[in-house]
């Protein structure tokens with residue numbers, strides 16, 4: 001809590017001259033800052049210390065309908081009061097948010113993880129408006145948020161909360177991106193899929209699965225890898241060939257039943273763009289560009305987005 | 308893709324899983340057997356196909372997924388709230404792959420409650436993340452009596468295979 005005072009009042013309270021108070025402030029022995037309307041601000045605790053030092057009772061207490069004695073010792077809070085520095089946020093997408101956001105908290109009540117780590121979307125928006133960029137980038141909260149957009153959907157002021165979350169994520173040093181997401185992005189850029197599965201393994205696996213499917217229920221089925229002129233190009237979520245290869249067969253079975261001509265590329269077949277999650281636009285663009293290249297190379301008519 | 312390669316839309320068509328499945332169903336290219344899934348079924352609206360798609364492209368896939376599900380099953384029930392107001396499964400935004408699993412499970416509590424209230428024994432999830440979260444995490448954590456399938460898995464399992472060859 002901050003204590004607001006006029007130099008003359010404080011001087012009177014302590015029986016000293018106004019200049020003395022000013023000198024204390026200038027010398028830093030009285031840690032106060034200039035506030036609005038020719039008043040000064042200091043932490044209430046500092047005011048208390050000052051009183052203690054001169055053996056005086058504070059003339060106000062934080063809850064002034066309760067006597068200071070009944071209240072007992074003030075607990076020392078370890079959170080420094082926020083100072084508004086007028087610092088411009090590089091994260092806040094629109095400076096007018098400071099006014100546009102009504103701090104109504106609708107977003108916070110829509111968000112399933114409000115309260116986790118003491119944060120919620122309303123606070124995140126306000127922190128951005130206040131230029132607390134460092135705190136935001138350091139916080140894990142924007143990574144726990146699933147970018148589900150419930151908050152944004154309910155916001156009466158149309159604040160772009162999701163774009164804000166992505167921006168915060170994008171500002172974090174890439175090495176500090178939690179979990180495998182950034183590694184996946186790097187891997188995808190280097191090897192063409194998030195998990196770094198080599199081309200031969202992928203092709204072999206697909207053909208093997210195709211054979212199984214043919215024996216099982218789709219006689220004559222052969223996995224179409226790199227088929228030029230197929231109508232539909234299909235991308236793959238790398239967790240499937242990696243951990244649940246059989247899951248790829250459902251689509252193939254449908255294509256088979258529908259008599260569709262489709263194909264899978266042997267390279268750059270990743271369909272999941274983790275750049276979206278880590279807030280990395282450049283990476284996202286490269287990955288999308290490669291899919292476009294595949295479409296052109298194989299001369300396909302339709303691109304099926306994976307999920 | 309809209310943003311970086313607008314020119315490709317003249318070159319080829321981009322379709323979602325819903326567009327393609329519906330096309331097959333409506334054009335009669337695939338036949339479906341409703342007797343395979345007789346249990347009560349519900350449908351989870353993934354954030355990316357619904358709410359966020361609505362905002363980004365002005366088009367949300369709410370009804371398509373339902374139409375496909377209903378083409379496979381008779382006993383269809385809604386989760387509440389649904390469509391634009393639906394709750395996220397808790398694993399979006401890459402959360403499935405991140406180290407904050409307690410938070411992720413906590414997040415999913417609302418989804419789990421919705422599923423129980425709907426009385427569904429089969430839940431259709433059109434998205435990899437949602438399906439993994441619900442199937443591999445929420446069912447265990449919240450003791451759900453539930454099966455989860457991708458929407459294309461549902462279709463594949465309902466297929467009446469044509470007599471080819």
Ligand code: SF4
Nearest residue numbers: 101102104105107155
């Ligand atoms: S719902 Fe919108 S206006 Fe209300 S607090 Fe959240 S961001 Fe601000």
Ligand code: SF4
Nearest residue numbers: 111145147148149151
């Ligand atoms: S997008 Fe993030 S902040 Fe918004 S409701 Fe979903 S989890 Fe909460």
